[in-house]
Amino acid sequence: MGSKRIYFKPKAFIIFNGLVLLACFQFIALTAQYFSHHTSLHRALDKVERRVSLDSAFLDVGNNTLNTPVNQFAIYRYLGKLNGTLKDENYPVLVRGIQDIVTSNEDFTGYPLSFTANFVNAEQVIKVEMRSKAVTSTFAFSWTALIASLLVTPFFAVSSKTKRKRATLEEVIPPSPKLVINLKDKTISNGIDDKAITLQNKPLCFYTALVKYCIEHPDQPLQPHKDVPTELLALANKSFGRLIELGHTKRKRPDFNANLDKTLSEIRAALDDVFSGYVDEKETYYPPRAQGEGSRSKQHSYALPSIKDDDIEIIGN
Template sequence: MSRKTGWLAFSVYSAIFSLVFVFAHERAIRYTIEQDLGSIKLRIALDINRLPIADPQLNYAGDATRVERYIDTLNRRLQKEMSRVRILSISAQGTQTADEQLLLSGADGGTAISYQANTRHNHWLYIIPLVIALLNLAFYRSVSQKREQAKRQSATTMAAKPKPQHLVVDLYSKTLCLSGDKAHQVQLANKPLCFYLALLEFCSHHPDVSLNQNKEVPDELLDIADKYFHRLVALGHTIRKRPNFSNSLEKTLSEIRAALDELLTHQPELKAKLYPPKAHGEGSRSKLHSYGLKAQKAEDVEVIGK
């Protein structure tokens, strides 16, 4: 949702809420007045026979003072009860012309009760929708700002975090490069290139193998290296006879490591998978280490021209 659409939805929501609140408040006032009138009518009906109400049709003067005292007492009680109704007069039916009247029927005729209902609204209550609208506005803006901030942070994190890359070996150019930076290429000679490709393939099939420089190179690894050499011949890179991949193994591994050192400087996770380990220590300890590759996956290496 865009910011403009959000503001429009918020304005419509606030307007609807305010209208509903006003309508509900008015309905509550009318209902309260109706309830009060019902109670007043019942109370006066119980007292009407004791009130000396004047009736001109019967030539009865009544006692206006006593009736006024009754009305005052009743209004004071209604005020204490927070009623919205005030009694103005109680008289024989037909002697008053007020619009707001209650009519009581009796054996001696009808009685008219004139009243005034307070329908005024408490204007302070109308602050409630405004306050709620402002709170909703503040909440909406806070949520929108947090969402925008989260998007910016996510975009920044995505931009700052290096994308995962893999090693690309191109047999056509006899080069190594990274998938995200193919302009930076490292050249390898035929022998180390073929041996490294064979090492990658052999170790992917035998991840737990131990390759020791003091032992013979496995025949399967040599066969794979031969396969890649014949592929280079087919691509027109060499017409020389096949090199002996068992000889000068340390030199071959050093050339491979030098190329990877230049290429994988900023890719430590990839280097840990694809870099033939060096021997650590002197004497017998250095002769026991394995130059085999560990934990490499198929998606870590792409071979072009295979």
């Protein structure tokens, strides 16, 4: 494997990555500040409007029905106390006027946005004008973003040769063999080398059907002492029909139930040759032989239970 070497990347590259990280973290912080301001602003407007609505019962705002005027002195005094409380509690909102009575004791330069609320109290429509801070007033440099970028930047400063060596090892690993059935050439191969074994029509069609059937029915046993399942026969006949279309034969369809042992033996012999250098991989494609009691053992199955769709390639299907 070799020794592991650590290399430091150029200083300009490290600084560039640090600035990019800082910009990303700062953008996240500003986005959070933006949404936080909007949330707190709407909450503050609601609270101020509710406070004025409750206090209006004790505030002389006049009455259109009784034709009484607004008590300007009372409004001025109330606005002074209310705005003083709002500033002490760091509200982003101040009240500029009530019933068109505008205070002259406040500097609203830092509160450029205007909001008007109207509500009814004792048959009197009360108009309240509020001013709020701009969203940009809440934007500030995030020290958390700076600290996070300083903590993450060192991970971009070093590189290791070990990763490159590991990648090189992965590249030289040889590909795994897979079964390739070529109906155009009537051959089977392993997809690795140029070795291709020709099969007769009957074993070729039966094996093609067997592979497809076992992929679709992985848990279904196939016992030699029983007739071949109807679905498997249909697949075999379909493969034989494909050989006719490809011009390989004009004979009538064979009986795939007859001489099953011979058919399986021809298939196994071809697989022994094709996968001669890949004994372990061959087991996936190899119809099992009967053990101990002969090919007609009631416990024996020639199915391929572990074969998957990715394990095969059929050309000319």
